[in-house]
Amino acid sequence: QVQLVESGGGVVQPGRSLRLSCAASGFPFSGYGMHWVRQAPGKGLEWVAVISDDGISKYYADSVKGRFTISRDNSKNTVYLQMSSLRVEDTAVYYCAKDWRYHGDPRRGYFDYWGQGTPVTVSS
């Protein structure tokens, strides 16, 4: 069955960097786009970034553009989120999520499987 396991979260000071990882299994990873979605404490869901199945196309929410970078290693079935210049408002649980469509346009996707999330706290 599909499994997505995030790691790398923690407490970090404003302005610092952190890299999240999401290890996938149970499906042909190289055929699917992958997303990151976050949820601030007590708040709703916010889509953050998506990467196409081949890793070429990447798209970001305006709130993180220029600070976050999504990447993937299809040989390791893993997607990453490099977060730089972190702000207090980036504090959230970060979920990775699988796109629903095989070889689909990552800008027209949605999330059919989610990981359990990894918490990130940005605080001085």
Next chain:
Amino acid sequence: DIQMTQSPSSLSAFVGDRVTITCQASQDISKFLNWYQQKPGKAPKLLIYDASNLETGVPSRFSGSGSGTDFTFTISSLQPEDIATYYCQQYDYFPFTFGGGTKVEIK
């Protein structure tokens, strides 16, 4: 960005009640609307895709309808295990956007 307005933000109902949640998009999104369930402390789970299609394995008491700008999510007979927050999400326009969520509780 497309704004998704969900209502109510919370509701309380008896076991066995019919529960309805609405989601309104700020512009026409055709059928490209999904519903997710998030239980406390857990990741969201896809329930309904393309406005009215039940994801595999999801109980048939859950249903969705609508198109264009107005959508409805229904639980036909509320069960104790349905306690959760429910979110709508559009994917017709990029970036993807979610509604604010509806917290469902048992009376």
